[in-house]
Amino acid sequence: MSRLGWFIRARLHRRLFLWFGVSIFITGLVVGTMMSLVGGPGWRQEAERARTFVSNRLAETWDEPARRDALVHSVARDLDVDVELRDASGALLMRTGPPCPPHTELSVTVEREGVRLGTARACYGHIRARQPWRGPMMLVLAGASLWMASGWLARRLSRPLETLARAAQELGKGKLDTRVQLGRHATGEMSVLADAFNEMAARIERQMADQRELLAAVSHELRTPLAHLRVLVELMRDAGGSERTADQMEREVVELDALVGELLASSRLDFGQLAPRELDGKDLGARALERTGLPAEALVVEVPDTKLVGDATLLGRALANLLDNARKHGQRVEALRLLERNGQLAFCVDDQGPGLLPGEETRIFEPFYRKDRGGEAREAGSLGLGLALVQRIARAHGGETFAENRPEGGARVGFTLLREGPASVKAPPVAARSQA
Structure with missing residues (x-):
């Protein structure tokens, strides 16, 4: 992904995803709080009424063991719970199932006219396993599901902007x-x-x-x-x-x-x-020397293979500009060299001038740079576009320009390029070239 596309995605998609999650969390808190505030007292009142009802019914039948036991069995059966009944001293009167744990889900005190008769305890641990985490887990799963759905929605909302960002970048290229x-x-x-x-x-x-x-x-x-x-x-x-x-x-x-x-x-x-085709670097160099009136002996080839793919007209213009720059500002062309540089084929021109000033290694490739080696203004008619054009041609062929001082004096200025050409400068098939 491009840098601009990543920026759009990070600033919109992720922010939407995060804010959806925060909104879901806050909504859950608000709903839970409201349910607790609105429904809490009502549930407590209903539970208290249920305890009072059970206590009164048991008090009515407390002195009649048969009716009392039938009532307890009826409650245990209808509510699907285990019930145990103890008297005021804590002695066990009856039990409908296994013993209830010390901390039961429901405990009811049986009283008659203010006198405590006993206690009824209800539990359902052996019938329905107690799972206190079940409710929170369901809430967490529901929130996670909603958040995943919001992630899909955030991606759907941000994808058109990402597509537009990529298109704008391609147009800018x-x-x-x-x-x-x-x-x-x-x-x-x-x-x-x-x-x-x-x-x-x-x-x-x-x-x-x-x-x-x-x-x-x-x-x-x-x-x-x-x-x-x-x-x-x-x-x-x-x-x-x-x-x-x-x-x-x-x-x-x-x-x-x-x-x-x-x-x-x-x-x-x-x-x-660009019109790329298969070329020979030696032929390009020889033609450039011939067009500028320089001897063929100035061509020095230091690599065994000089085959490349590129636009012959543009590369010829780049070599002519290098030679012209050396003649005008380097006093004299010493050699046009073909050599290997950083794994690429390089064309460079050695001159016999005073060399480059500090910082000129890059400045000479800037458009309209019009200072010579001595710092004086160039001759009239020179716009300073020659080496800037060389740099553009080199980059269009997947290479780069370079300039440096030679140990023996003078400067070396040149450019590199890919032997096979970059993706945008591939040679067309032979059949296509023949038809053209």
Whole structure:
């Protein structure tokens, strides 16, 4: 379970369960107290009347043993109890069953005109086993049953909120097709909330799709005039124009083209538009060096297996950004290395610059961080998005970025990635790729 889902469950489900239990306990106490207050005196009065009745009947027949014994047997039979009769001195007159224990359930003093004639004691221990715990146990079982039922009710009430919490978390992760289906757990208010969430998610999905289409169209339209500008620069050179001006224009065009490429790569990550396939790390590194005009000898492979799964365009952009960062801020690229790091395949670039300042090991990957190794402002046109984009690409492939100073001088900046790709960046089947 997610952290948010656990929080919702703990704060609602458990609190409802606890409060149901407290309510049942308090209700039991109140009902018991009220029954004791209302019914107690009445029962005592009825019991006292019964003792008086039995005492009077026995007093009437006390001097006639036959009638008295018949009355005692009748009482014992009708009430299903054992009765023993003793005279005023405590001598046993008769008994209908086994001897009663010293502490009997009922003892009646037989009197006539204020004179004590004897005592009648009734007990039922050998007939019906005395179980004083039976009443409290029944109350406990009833309360426990009600509490278990309240637990089910609390879970039923909290489950829609838990489902909504999970859906909100999935939507926050970028899964814009997430929708809430409450099913049989839907109630009036929860159904309204679920419908509102689904409508919001659908609106967000449409807006993001529109933005993606707009960004793709704008990027395409920007690439076209950039290509025309490059042609015009070459024509200006051929026509004998200023070489310095042509070089400046070409650098600006290259910078704009790189910026458009970074924006496109960033938008693909935003919308999860990855195209994973099986790749060779050596080929990726060689192409990156070729595109940036660096010699192929700069590629150093320190692992026997360089196979991986990933998006070739995005990984190529990450390697180009690493090499460009080393050239601009590390003076010169010494090597592009493929090595093993923490059980993952790593691409890293070694430069010959002054190294990283304390704290820059993580800060250089922050968006818009625009300080070079010496602490001076970077050149105009650099937005500080290059290494931030590298980090996003690495994380999209199940890896992470790293930066460190080398013992021999200079810095090493790179990223790791899973060889097989994370769950969201799995290579499609060969048949599917061939159809595409």
